[in-house]
Amino acid sequence: MSEKAKALKNRNSSAGSILKKYSMVIALVVVFVFFTLLTEGRLILPQNLSNLLLQNAYVLVLGCGMLLCILTGGNVDLSIGSTVCLIGALATQMLANTGLPAILIIVISIAIAGVIGIAQGWLIGYVHIPPFICTLAGMFLFRGLGRVVLDSKTIPIQNQLYLDIFTRYINIPGIDTEDLKVSAIIFGVLAAIIVTAGTILGRIKKRKNGYAMENGTLAYIRVALIDALIVVYSIQLANYKGISVMLLWIIAVILIYAYITSKTAFGRTFYAVGGNEKATKLSGIDPRRVYFSAYLSMSLMAGLSGLLVAARIGSVNGDSGSSYEMDAIGSCFIGGASAYGGSGSVVGIVIGAILLGTINQGMSIYGLDNNWQYVVKGVVLLLAVVFDVVSNHKTGKS
Amino acid sequence: MGNNNSIQNDDLRSVIVKSLFRVVVVVALGFFGINLIKESASDSRFLWIGVVFIAAAVFFLAYSVFLAYREYQQMTLPKTENSQEAEVNNDAIKNYAEDDIDTKSDTDIACDEVVALTVIYEDYISKASLAKEKSSPMEGLFGSKSSPKDSPCHEDFYSALKDKLNSFVDVGISQESAMSVIAYIISSSTIHRKDTLVFPMMYAAIGLIEPLIDKVDASQAMTIADFFESNYSKSDRLPVQERVYKALVIRSREET
Incomplete structure (x- = not known):
């Protein structure tokens, strides 16, 4: 097999493994978007x-x-x-x-x-x-x-x-108001920071110990998406009754x-x-x-x-x-x-x-x-x- | 040298990220605490909860300063000659493990003992594959027995390997051969880590290398221990593997 063919095969198999790994997340996104459209938001x-x-x-x-x-x-x-x-x-x-x-x-x-x-x-x-x-x-x-x-x-x-x-529902006096539960947003931002810090520290530790790591770009894109989801969800909670x-x-x-x-x-x-x-x-x-x-x-x-x-x-x-x-x-x-x-x-x-x-x-x-x-x-x-x-x-x- | 710089950068980055995270926690605790104390005029219960939050913030701040100081001290410690040597050796055994055993020629394989082990391992892999092929997809589903996992080939492999290793010890194995045998057994389990059918028994077989640990010298034991640690974290190790790892570490310290 030529080098080019091998590289192509490797790229296809890594794309396949990423798709397989995230198949349930993709399914969740598809189902969520489908029902959001079906229920008119x-x-x-x-x-x-x-x-x-x-x-x-x-x-x-x-x-x-x-x-x-x-x-x-x-x-x-x-x-x-x-x-x-x-x-x-x-x-x-x-x-x-x-x-x-x-x-x-x-x-x-x-x-x-x-x-x-x-x-x-x-x-x-x-x-x-x-x-x-x-x-x-x-x-x-x-x-x-x-x-x-x-x-x-x-x-x-x-x-x-x-x-x-x-x-x-958590209601912290002085922070939360009737219209907006700010504590939910603070909680969401803290959770996002924890996720990001955990990922960075985990990668540093893995690199230090010589363990295999997933692609850095992919990992940070994933963390950015998770953080965005957490913050958006916490804002939505803040607009309802809080956490x-x-x-x-x-x-x-x-x-x-x-x-x-x-x-x-x-x-x-x-x-x-x-x-x-x-x-x-x-x-x-x-x-x-x-x-x-x-x-x-x-x-x-x-x-x-x-x-x-x-x-x-x-x-x-x-x-x-x-x-x-x-x-x-x-x-x-x-x-x-x-x-x-x-x-x-x-x-x-x-x-x-x-x-x-x-x-x-x-x-x-x-x-x-x-x-x-x-x-x-x-x-x-x-x-x-x-x-x-x-x-x-x-x-x-x- | 470049590797050392990269590790130092990683350490520094790790300390920065941890410190930033701790600062955020302290600020959040303090923020909640101050707000609760402010509101204590309307409800006295908030005063005590606020005080608890402030106390937690102060305690966590002190603890964070202590941790940051300790991490900085550890980071600036000079690396020992032994650990640098171990890094080089670790690369050597990693190369051994990363290459597929099948692709090695007879001259690559260090000794007759490893050739004998190769036969046992290849026989096991082919028998396990056969058991898998013969089974129906429903076997082993939802806790049902008689799946390929229950095939006698797994125990046969373990017994054959045990007998073979005992015979090596009885005859009197050389230091270099003992090193090769141990490296082969550990690296084989690493290579087949994703194969859930054969990996568990290959991993259990690591326990069989215990009698050979005395045969290798301290630097060899350190090389194997480092390789083992970098492939199997503490949470990956079951009691037998943990015992083997500890025996390797003890052996590595005996003559240094």
């Missing part, structure tokens, strides 16, 4: 943009937990929707009947979710019950228990402190999971078990502990979601959390997590969840029937898994 109104993340808070939180389960080999947790219902039910009943402080109730609820996670993690990791069966049983069990706790009624939440902890505390909860969960999965040896163990369980054992990791940790973390996130959803809706009933597991699984696969395990990222899940949320919200604003939303979500999920299967079989690499 109503999708990008401040209120709708604010709701886009808040309505999908549970998907983002559950998706982070689900990622760890999927990484261990494409395993999923089907019980999380029911856990959301059970934890929400327990919290509302405690708020209504016990007189305990809201913060203590939150701690107790998360602890109960932890107990559920310990039980499921032990059964899956140490007793070797297949995750599908174990969590399917959990799905029925916790849904039933949730309905028993609620006595098949809808219980409203009237505790203001509890609602404030999850749903209040919701729920957004801070979401950001905290995302940052913690992103750090664990990309910067710690503990996070690496989930990828390792999904890659090859026997090799992981030979590398000194106990796979049973990894499965246990994955399902424990998943239940804790389901517990937190239960509290978030209860606060956002303001009440809990026996159908709360229905099909939430499918949204979480969908956001993971759409975001690039492999159904074979060993591959996936928190950033991918955020993109997947926002993509699903945009489709949902866009169709709602357009006035499309709710049933069609399920059809579209199903098709998108199917396409994501087919893409994963085909690309895995074609290349032998996930």
